[in-house]
Structure formats: C-alpha cells, structure tokens
Amino acid sequence: MATDPSGVEAASRRQALEDFQRDIEGVACLTADDELRARARDYYWYSPVLEELLKGCRADIVVLPATEEEVVRVAGAAARHRLHLTIRGGGTGNYGQAVPLRGGVVLDMTHLNRIVQIEPGAVRVQAGAYLEAVLDAVRTTGQQLMIYPSTMSIATVGGFIAGGSAGIGAVRHGILRESGTMRSLRVVTLEESPRTLTLTGPDIELVHHAWGTNGIIIELDLALVPAVDWLQCIALFPSYVDVMRFGGAVLEAGIDVFLLSAVDRRFAPYYADFGYRFDGSADAMFSMVNPKDQDRFAALVSVHGGRLGMCMTPQDHTASGLPPVHECAYNHTTLRALKVDRSWTYLQMVVPPERAPELVAVQMDRYGDEMLMHHEFARLAGKPRISGLVALQFLDEERLDEVMAELVQDGCHVMNAHVNTLEKGGRKEMGAEELRFKRSVDPLNLMNPGKILSLQ
Ligand SMILES: Cc1cc2nc3c(=O)[nH]c(=O)nc-3n(C[C@H](O)[C@H](O)[C@H](O)COP(=O)(O)OP(=O)(O)OC[C@H]3O[C@@H](n4cnc5c(N)ncnc54)[C@H](O)[C@@H]3O)c2cc1C
Numbered sequence: 001m002a003t004d005p006s007g008v009e010a011a012s013r014r015q016a017l018e019d020f021q022r023d024i025e026g027v028a029c030l031t032a033d034d035e036l037r038a039r040a041r042d043y044y045w046y047s048p049v050l051e052e053l054l055k056g057c058r059a060d061i062v063v064l065p066a067t068e069e070e071v072v073r074v075a076g077a078a079a080r081h082r083l084h085l086t087i088r089g090g091g092t093g094n095y096g097q098a099v100p101l102r103g104g105v106v107l108d109m110t111h112l113n114r115i116v117q118i119e120p121g122a123v124r125v126q127a128g129a130y131l132e133a134v135l136d137a138v139r140t141t142g143q144q145l146m147i148y149p150s151t152m153s154i155a156t157v158g159g160f161i162a163g164g165s166a167g168i169g170a171v172r173h174g175i176l177r178e179s180g181t182m183r184s185l186r187v188v189t190l191e192e193s194p195r196t197l198t199l200t201g202p203d204i205e206l207v208h209h210a211w212g213t214n215g216i217i218i219e220l221d222l223a224l225v226p227a228v229d230w231l232q233c234i235a236l237f238p239s240y241v242d243v244m245r246f247g248g249a250v251l252e253a254g255i256d257v258f259l260l261s262a263v264d265r266r267f268a269p270y271y272a273d274f275g276y277r278f279d280g281s282a283d284a285m286f287s288m289v290n291p292k293d294q295d296r297f298a299a300l301v302s303v304h305g306g307r308l309g310m311c312m313t314p315q316d317h318t319a320s321g322l323p324p325v326h327e328c329a330y331n332h333t334t335l336r337a338l339k340v341d342r343s344w345t346y347l348q349m350v351v352p353p354e355r356a357p358e359l360v361a362v363q364m365d366r367y368g369d370e371m372l373m374h375h376e377f378a379r380l381a382g383k384p385r386i387s388g389l390v391a392l393q394f395l396d397e398e399r400l401d402e403v404m405a406e407l408v409q410d411g412c413h414v415m416n417a418h419v420n421t422l423e424k425g426g427r428k429e430m431g432a433e434e435l436r437f438k439r440s441v442d443p444l445n446l447m448n449p450g451k452i453l454s455l456q
Helices: 012-022 035-039 050-055 067-080 133-138 157-164 201-209 240-253 265-278 291-303 314-320 331-340 351-370 397-409 432-443
Strands: 026-028 062-063 085-088 104-107 115-119 122-126 142-147 182-188 195-202 216-226 231-237 259-263 285-287 307-314 344-351 374-380 385-394 413-415
Touching: 012 062, 012 067, 026 195, 035 062, 050 240, 067 104, 067 182, 067 216, 067 231, 115 133, 122 133, 133 142, 133 157, 157 216, 157 265, 182 201, 182 231, 195 201, 201 432, 231 240, 231 265, 231 291, 231 314, 240 259, 240 291, 240 351, 240 374, 240 385, 259 265, 265 307, 265 331, 285 291, 291 307, 307 314, 331 385, 344 351, 344 397, 351 385, 351 397, 397 413
Parallel strands: 062 104, 085 104
Antiparallel strands: 026 062, 115 122, 122 216, 142 216, 182 195, 182 216, 231 285, 231 307, 259 285, 259 374, 344 385, 344 413, 374 385
C-alpha cells in the first residue's frame, strides 16, 4: 500500500481522520467535495506555473473553530493523529500559501473573528477578523490601522501578518515588518498538548510572513494611529518616467500620503470604470493624500508636468460609485488586467530607488508591449522602497526565468511569484533561528507541509 508523505498509510489515514473528527466533536466542519476543493485554492492562478502545479490539491477536511479553546482542540487532535494542517484566512494569497499540498486538515480561521478591545493607540483582535471590519470598528474611535492589503475587504488580520508584506500605508509607515504595527501575537503550537505563546518584539518576525508553518496565530495586538480622511486622487502625467520622478519627489517633500501607486497608461482598458479619469492618454499615480497637504500635492503634480484627473473626499468618492483607490493598487492592478485578459501574469521586484526612473525607461524599451509597468512606493529604513508589480505576457516558464534574470542583472531584487516555497519566494530567510523556532512549535512538522524547502 502506498504511504503518504507523513508516513501514514492510506487506510490508517482514513482512520486518523475519523478519530480526529471524533476528538473535535462540536467544532464546525466541512466535508463536501466542492468545499474541500474550494478551500484548497487561493489566488495562485495569477501564475500559470502555479496553476498547473496546484490545481489538483484538496483538503481532506475543513474545520472552522469559533473559539480559542476549539483551536487548541483542533491543534491537539491534528498532532495526536499525525494529520497535516494548513491554516486559511481569506484565501487571497498569491503563491498557493494556503494550499494544502498534502491534504489533511484545512483550518479556516474566519469564525474566530472577534474584535476584543480597542484602546487609544491599539486594537486587540482575533486572527480571523476581516481587516475592513477592524478598520471600520477602530474608525468609530477616531483611529485607523497603519497598513492593510488592497484585499482588506476579504483578507483576515492573521492572514495578512502570516502571508503579507506591504500594502496601503507602507508609503507612510514602512513595510509591515518595520512599520511597528505588530505589537504582539498569540500563537497556538501544533503539539499533542498545544501551548499558547505570546510573541513580542523581534520574536514576532519569526511568525510574520512564515505562511502558517510555525504556529497558529489566534490573536493580535496591532498599533493604531489617528484616522485621516484620505483624499482619493489620480494624478496624470505625460510619461511613466514622469510618474516615477513625481513619486520620488512626493517622498522627498514629506507630503503626507497613504498610497502612491504608479500605473502605466496601457492598463487603462482594465480601468474602464474610471472613464475620463484614467483613459489611456496619460500615465497615472493613484494616490491617497492627507487633506492638509492637498495644495502641496497639487503643486508638485504641476511641477512635474501633470494634472489631477481626480481628487475627491472619501464621502464624494463613495457617492460617485467608483471603487476605492486602494483597490486600484498592489495586486489589484494585476487582477484588473487578468479579469479581462488571462494572457497576463506578473512579476514582483524591488527597484533600486536612486535610479528607478531611468531603469524603468530602459525596461520599457526592452520589453515593449510584453510588460506593463506598475510600481508601488513605500518606505524602508527611512528611504524610499519602490516595488514593481509589473504585468507580463505569459509565454512559458523559460521566458519567465529569462526576464527575471535580466531584471536581476538590472540590479532589481526579484521575488519569484511563480514558486511555492518560502525560500524561493525571496521574502523570508529560513535560517537556524527560524528553523529552531519551527521545530519547537511544530515538532512533528505537520504545518503547511512542503512550503519550507529544507524540511521537505
Ligand atoms: C488582488 C490582490 C491584492 C493583494 N494586495 C496585497 C497587498 O496590498 N499587500 C500584501 O501584503 N498582500 C497582498 N495580497 C496578498 C494577500 O491578499 C494578502 O497577503 C492577505 O493579507 C492575505 O490574507 P488572507 O486572510 O487572505 O490569508 P490567506 O491567503 O488565507 O493565508 C495567507 C498565509 O497565511 C497563513 N495564515 C492565515 N491565517 C493564519 C493564522 N491565523 N495563523 C498563521 N498563519 C495563517 C496561511 O496558511 C497562508 O500561508 C494581494 C492579493 C490579491 C489577490
């Protein structure tokens, strides 16, 4: 009889599943085939390479605990019965992060979604809460989150911390790991008798962007800042290089922005809902601007030869029926293109900020219509951090590798979006300290199997 990767034979695996279900009696479960397939997917289909690799994956059971006590029971039972366990938030990750490569249990966190406490400067929240619900709740106290992904309406707090890296707000507060937004995390270990750990300070980094391989985040303490009614703006420029120069100038001038997303005019057919505001006649900077800096922002647009295609208060913007500007940025830009034309895929890189405009001009010449430009401005260690999330016509894997190698040659740091392991993705070091922590919280190596190369 064939053995599965954890060494449990197929028949005993069925038995293990039955025993597991018995041990967690009372916890909500899904076992219908369509649910098992649906909850084994995320947005990996952005990559034709990952689509081919992951499309057959399926959970054996989906569990939806609603309390911490239920999470602990699930963790203990999975360990006792040697079942793999893959955590799922909103399932919006792009690299198959939440895909159960070896079946087993998918732990859906979305029922553990309570906002526990809001105080001046901080919110304590359960991991399965949707970010938008948290933002709405803290706004009633005059505060807001420091950073959130463009998927905030369907992504969870725990999923963002375990799977995300930057987002809306990173241009003001820095990318997630340096923003100071993560004050503490409570994590359940995957052991026969699970422990609950509280991580603070540098220990948080062990779990941040570890794709749920090293503990189940159950509760988070996040920093808050005073709320701002960000203006929703689109600044239009004669060339994409002008947009890039403008982005650098906004940061240098210290204008208070919450989003600066440079979008190539060739994306305009995928932004048809914005009509004349972004119609393909100019390149754009989708921006969220503090009203106190509106005049300085507008003046700088003019200095760079541009004009404002849109600048609305959040209230007017909501009334206009247009999508929020944050849903035009980060991987929503790629999504817009893919919704219309599935021949696109994408690449992710960090561009050297000091020569970004010139380098992007060279790349536009080199790739022509094979590549559409899109860059996000953020901050890292007090300096600008410019990441490219460019759309690329998909030919084959060989061409993807060739283009990524050329970008590396250009001096860009490429994060491969077409692989499914932490190390190859290029965002997370899995050094001795990380592996030691992983062994201590998941000694049976059951969590999200296959995502750490050195433990395969
Ligand atoms: C259109 C689009 C736009 C995006 N924009 C951004 C962006 O602006 N910034 C950004 O960083 N990312 C972005 N992403 C990626 C993704 O949406 C975010 O990282 C998001 O925050 C993930 O949250 P989720 O709840 O969907 O997590 P999931 O996709 O469900 O999970 C992500 C990873 O975290 C793990 N995980 C989930 N919950 C827990 C938990 N409680 N404890 C431990 N591990 C857990 C999962 O196992 C998985 O490995 C985007 C993706 C898409 C498709």
